[in-house]
Amino acid sequence: QVQLEESGGGLVQTGGSLRVSCAASGFAFSDFTATWFRQAPGKEREFVAAITASAVNTYYSDFVKGRFTISRDNAKNTVDLQMNGLKPEDTAVYYCAATPSSIGLDQRNFYQYWGQGTQVTVSS
Numbered sequence: 001q002v003q004l005e006e007s008g009g010g011l012v013q014t015g016g017s018l019r020v021s022c023a024a025s026g027f028a029f030s031d032f033t034a035t036w037f038r039q040a041p042g043k044e045r046e047f048v049a050a051i052t053a054s055a056v057n058t059y060y061s062d063f064v065k066g067r068f069t070i071s072r073d074n075a076k077n078t079v080d081l082q083m084n085g086l087k088p089e090d091t092a093v094y095y096c097a098a099t100p101s102s103i104g105l106d107q108r109n110f111y112q113y114w115g116q117g118t119q120v121t122v123s124s
Contacts, residue, residue, distance in 0.1 A: 002026040002113050004096045009118030017084045020118055022096030024077045027113065033099050034072055034079035037108065038092035039117075045095065047106035049081060059105055064090075086122045093117040 008020040022034070035050040049070040050059045058070055067086075072079040079096060097111040104110035 004115035006115045006118035009120045011121045021080045029077040030074040035097045036081045037095045040092040050105040088124045
């Protein structure tokens, strides 16, 4: 069955770095855009970064641009998010998602598959 499994979350101090990973199985991952969303307590789930199927294009939200880097390995069916310069406001559950769509990449409704999330906590 379809599965997206995140790993790599944890606790880090302000200014630190963390890498979260997502392993996909049960579908043709290399044909899908892969994306990270996040959800902080009491807030809506929001777009963080996306990478298209062939990894030619990447997209970032303004609040992570220049600090986070998304990458993928289609041979391993994985997508990673390298997070540098972390701030307390980056604290959230980070979700991996996948869509065959090439539009609406920052919109949750365009995503078919979701992982369970991994907690990232940045202490001040």
